[in-house]
Amino acid sequence: MVVQAGPARIRRTRKCNGYSWTVNYLNLLFPDFCLIACGFLICRYTALNRPVWDQVEKLVYFFLFPVLLFHSIVKSPLQLQAASGLVAGGLMLAATAIGLSYALPHLPLLGGHIDRRAHAAAAQVGFRFNSFIGLALAERLAGAQGLLLIAVLIGICVPVFNTAAVWPMARQSQRHFGRELLSNPLILATGSALVANLLGFRMPVWLEPAVGRIGSASLALGLMAAGAGMQLAALARAKLLGLSLIGIKHLLLPLIAFGLARALKLEPTQALVLLAFSALPTASSAYVLAARMGYDGAMVAALVTTSTVMGLLSLPLAMHLATHLAGR
Numbered sequence: 001m002v003v004q005a006g007p008a009r010i011r012r013t014r015k016c017n018g019y020s021w022t023v024n025y026l027n028l029l030f031p032d033f034c035l036i037a038c039g040f041l042i043c044r045y046t047a048l049n050r051p052v053w054d055q056v057e058k059l060v061y062f063f064l065f066p067v068l069l070f071h072s073i074v075k076s077p078l079q080l081q082a083a084s085g086l087v088a089g090g091l092m093l094a095a096t097a098i099g100l101s102y103a104l105p106h107l108p109l110l111g112g113h114i115d116r117r118a119h120a121a122a123a124q125v126g127f128r129f130n131s132f133i134g135l136a137l138a139e140r141l142a143g144a145q146g147l148l149l150i151a152v153l154i155g156i157c158v159p160v161f162n163t164a165a166v167w168p169m170a171r172q173s174q175r176h177f178g179r180e181l182l183s184n185p186l187i188l189a190t191g192s193a194l195v196a197n198l199l200g201f202r203m204p205v206w207l208e209p210a211v212g213r214i215g216s217a218s219l220a221l222g223l224m225a226a227g228a229g230m231q232l233a234a235l236a237r238a239k240l241l242g243l244s245l246i247g248i249k250h251l252l253l254p255l256i257a258f259g260l261a262r263a264l265k266l267e268p269t270q271a272l273v274l275l276a277f278s279a280l281p282t283a284s285s286a287y288v289l290a291a292r293m294g295y296d297g298a299m300v301a302a303l304v305t306t307s308t309v310m311g312l313l314s315l316p317l318a319m320h321l322a323t324h325l326a327g328r
Contacts, residue, residue: 032133032223032284036305039227053228056221061288064218066189071211072131073155073193074201083152086270089260090153091160093278094127096256098164100248101126110244118238120172121295124165125303126245129280131158132219137276137315142269149273155197158190165286169293186285219284226287229301237296242303249307250314253278258321272322279318281311 042048101123105111131154138146166184182188203211235242257278261271287304291297 035223036227039224043228057225057288060222061292062185065285066185068215068218069189070193074197085264085266089264089274090157093257094157094160097127104244114241120168121290123168124286125282126248128161128283130283134280153277155194162187222284226284226301229297235302250310254318271325275318275322279314282307
């Protein structure tokens with residue numbers, strides 16, 4: 001059974017305004033910005049240049065990130081039955097986000113100005129999310145219950161999103177989609193972790209410290225690798241595409257999540273977590289995935305950074321919508 005958040009916590013959540021959440025978000029993201037900046041500066045102004053970071057990307061992609069994703073999903077039991085409404089809302093939100101992101105090259109007027117290869121690499125920016133920020137925010141919002149609920153969304157949505165991220169790149173480069181899925185370490189990690197969680201597997205206590213350190217290393221090196229590969233000028237190569245994906249991620253998804261929470265009549269804490277989930281910046285591993293599959297990693301890294309900044313607007317918006325729902 002999922003423990004319910006106390007009335008005092010819900011009242012405190014309802015009293016949060018946009019300014020306080022912007023400040024909290026800035027405090028939460030400051031270390032991420034520092035790591036991105038460190039990677040950018042080290043790559044350009046020291047002997048640790050691009051060839052070094054190519055090897056770092058491989059280490060992150062094939063080992064560090066998969067370990068982190070597996071650990072994040074198996075460490076908390078997935079309460080699927082108790083959060084069935086939230087699961088339904090999360091899956092509908094995921095399907096909508098993927099559909100909107102995929103549809104961009106096919107829209108009248110807009111589609112003719114979007115490069116298909118750039119879209120294949122960047123589409124994931126419109127629907128993937130930063131699970132590390134999500135876990136921290138959920139705990140701050142609703143304590144232990146928030147962590148359990150966000151763990152449910154991570155376990156259900158990460159395999160879906162990672163599969164959806166690989167598909168357009170495999171299709172555009174004419175690679176075998178099934179082979180790409182079966183060889184993609186992020187999908188293997190999330191899929192096996194979901195199965196392990198549902199079967200009751202828990203990480204041995206003696207292994208937790210080592211796995212936790214691997215997770216910390218993956219986050220730090222992944223962000224630094226994104227900074228090393230970032231070229232803000234790369235955004236100029238896909239301005240319309242970038243603007244469209246950022247608009248989907250940080251404006252449309254919180255509004256859609258608000259509608260889903262109302263339609264499904266989610267209880268306040270579940271609605272709060274769904275709305276926060278909808279407004280999270282995109283996953284930092286989006287850059288690593290694009291670069292490893294031979295696409296324009298610099299452009300995706302610039303979009304990841306832009307999405308992180310845009311969270312300063314979308315998360316306060318989501319919190320405002322959540323307080324409206326709580327007061328209905």
